[in-house]
């Protein structure tokens with residue numbers, strides 16, 4: 624029985640260390656929006672996405688929620 628390594632699905636189970644929070648995570652990395660090439664954990668990727676999103680709104684997160692009709 625020989626096991627062929629499928630590089631495609633391998634990344635899904637690989638361990639990575641997030642340079643942003645320093646924690647290890649398993650799975651597909653997210654690209655940092657700071658330079659578009661640093662691989663970070665999905666959690667940091669999400670918080671970066673939210674951060675940049677609110678930055679675009681001039682940091683008016685309160686107004687953003689209040690503006691909702």
Ligand SMILES: [Zn+2]
Nearest residue numbers: 641644664667
């Ligand atoms: Zn992280």
